[in-house]
Amino acid sequence: MTNTKTVSIKVPWSPPLFEEADLESAIQVIRSCWMTQGKQTAAFEEETAALCGSKYAVAVCNGTAALMAALLACEIGPGDEVLVPTMTFIATVNSVIAVGAKPILVDCDPRTLNVTPELLQSKLTPKTKAILFVDVYGMPCDIDGIAAFAKKHNLRLIEDGAQAIGAGYKGKPVGSFGHLTIISFHMAKLVPTVEGGCILTDDENLAVRMKQIRNHGMAGQYQFVAFGLNLRITDIQSAMGRSQLKKLAKMLELRQALVDQYQDGLKGLVEFQHVPDYVTTHPHMIFSVFLKDRAQRDRVNAYVKEHGVDTRICWTPTHLQPYHKTLLADQGAFPNAEKLGERGLSLPLGNALTPEEVAYAVRITKEALAS
Numbered sequence: 001m002t003n004t005k006t007v008s009i010k011v012p013w014s015p016p017l018f019e020e021a022d023l024e025s026a027i028q029v030i031r032s033c034w035m036t037q038g039k040q041t042a043a044f045e046e047e048t049a050a051l052c053g054s055k056y057a058v059a060v061c062n063g064t065a066a067l068m069a070a071l072l073a074c075e076i077g078p079g080d081e082v083l084v085p086t087m088t089f090i091a092t093v094n095s096v097i098a099v100g101a102k103p104i105l106v107d108c109d110p111r112t113l114n115v116t117p118e119l120l121q122s123k124l125t126p127k128t129k130a131i132l133f134v135d136v137y138g139m140p141c142d143i144d145g146i147a148a149f150a151k152k153h154n155l156r157l158i159e160d161g162a163q164a165i166g167a168g169y170k171g172k173p174v175g176s177f178g179h180l181t182i183i184s185f186h187m188a189k190l191v192p193t194v195e196g197g198c199i200l201t202d203d204e205n206l207a208v209r210m211k212q213i214r215n216h217g218m219a220g221q222y223q224f225v226a227f228g229l230n231l232r233i234t235d236i237q238s239a240m241g242r243s244q245l246k247k248l249a250k251m252l253e254l255r256q257a258l259v260d261q262y263q264d265g266l267k268g269l270v271e272f273q274h275v276p277d278y279v280t281t282h283p284h285m286i287f288s289v290f291l292k293d294r295a296q297r298d299r300v301n302a303y304v305k306e307h308g309v310d311t312r313i314c315w316t317p318t319h320l321q322p323y324h325k326t327l328l329a330d331q332g333a334f335p336n337a338e339k340l341g342e343r344g345l346s347l348p349l350g351n352a353l354t355p356e357e358v359a360y361a362v363r364i365t366k367e368a369l370a371s
């Protein structure tokens with residue numbers, strides 16, 4: 001028999017905030033008896049597009065589906081290479097594999113965790129068809145630099161902004177730059193619909209195509225003009241999303257205040273993600289601290305968990321994942337991503353987290369560092 005000890009969680013890792021109005025919005029849809037994609041979804045799309053500064057939003061069942069719909073709409077498939085960061089949540093890379101294209105992994109900047117035009121350039125080949133860049137923890141990449149690089153080499157540009165709703169780059173919202181941007185509405189995100197996602201674009205043709213793709217490629221009634229799948233969101237989720245969207249500005253402020261509190265408390269003891277000047281709003285979907293090395297990270301992690309502070313270790317880069325290291329072997333070295341993956345620890349942060357909970361997490365993390 002194994003000797004397992006249950007520790008009760010005092011500070012949850014990413015608590016969502018579902019209030020009475022959010023629940024009521026869902027109940028009204030259930031009472032209406034129209035629960036699949038309908039009027040609520042159309043309104044959610046309109047409101048999301050307006051908030052993010054894009055012409056169109058296409059809502060789907062999750063962020064991974066949004067990535068696949070974007071890649072399919074851009075006609076990316078077998079024979080194509082797509083530049084993707086190795087330092088990401090695995091959905092980014094898996095969506096490329098799912099459409100039959102080849103992910104070409106790119107290292108990240110050691111301070112921002114994001115890819116740069118220079119790093120992308122180092123992996124460019126004649127087969128490169130697209131760039132799928134990720135705003136890590138929601139923090140925008142150097143969008144102008146990457147867009148200029150994409151334009152120069154005639155590449156499709158897709159932004160994995162799964163974590164980036166509400167983010168600002170040079171004073172403008174992520175999603176307002178014309179290329180395709182995907183968002184996730186997963187439970188832990190700033191605008192949660194439990195599961196959900198969308199693609200933002202200014203291109204009407206792509207928007208129409210993605211609406212077909214999310215519905216088996218259907219154009220008219222039972223007329224299937226393209227490959228697609230059932231990637232639809234429900235009206236129950238869309239109604240909750242509409243209700244949550246109203247809180248986004250407040251959630252951005254709250255998260256920034258909680259991150260300030262963490263950074264004041266842990267200053268000089270750990271490192272933080274570097275925020276370049278072009279980032280005008282960081283949504284802080286995740287808050288990581290970077291320790292000296294893996295041994296210190298694992299020691300601190302064990303101690304804080306033992307004291308009820310829930311955490312996640314930083315993403316292990318894609319090229320080190322058991323499945324992907326064989327599939328994507330021999331793609332070169334990724335020293336920055338590897339070091340960050342070993343040293344990173346994500347502390348609690350969520351829409352329902354309180355300053356008292358952060359104060360406790362800071363105190364316990366300091367104890368762990370001193371022990």
Ligand SMILES: Cc1ncc(COP(=O)(O)O)c(C=O)c1O
Pocket residue numbers: 062063064065088089091092134160162163184185186196197
């Ligand atoms: C960077 C990134 N891309 C894609 C996704 C996939 O989103 P979803 O979980 O909604 O499918 C996530 C989810 O956390 C993510 O963090």
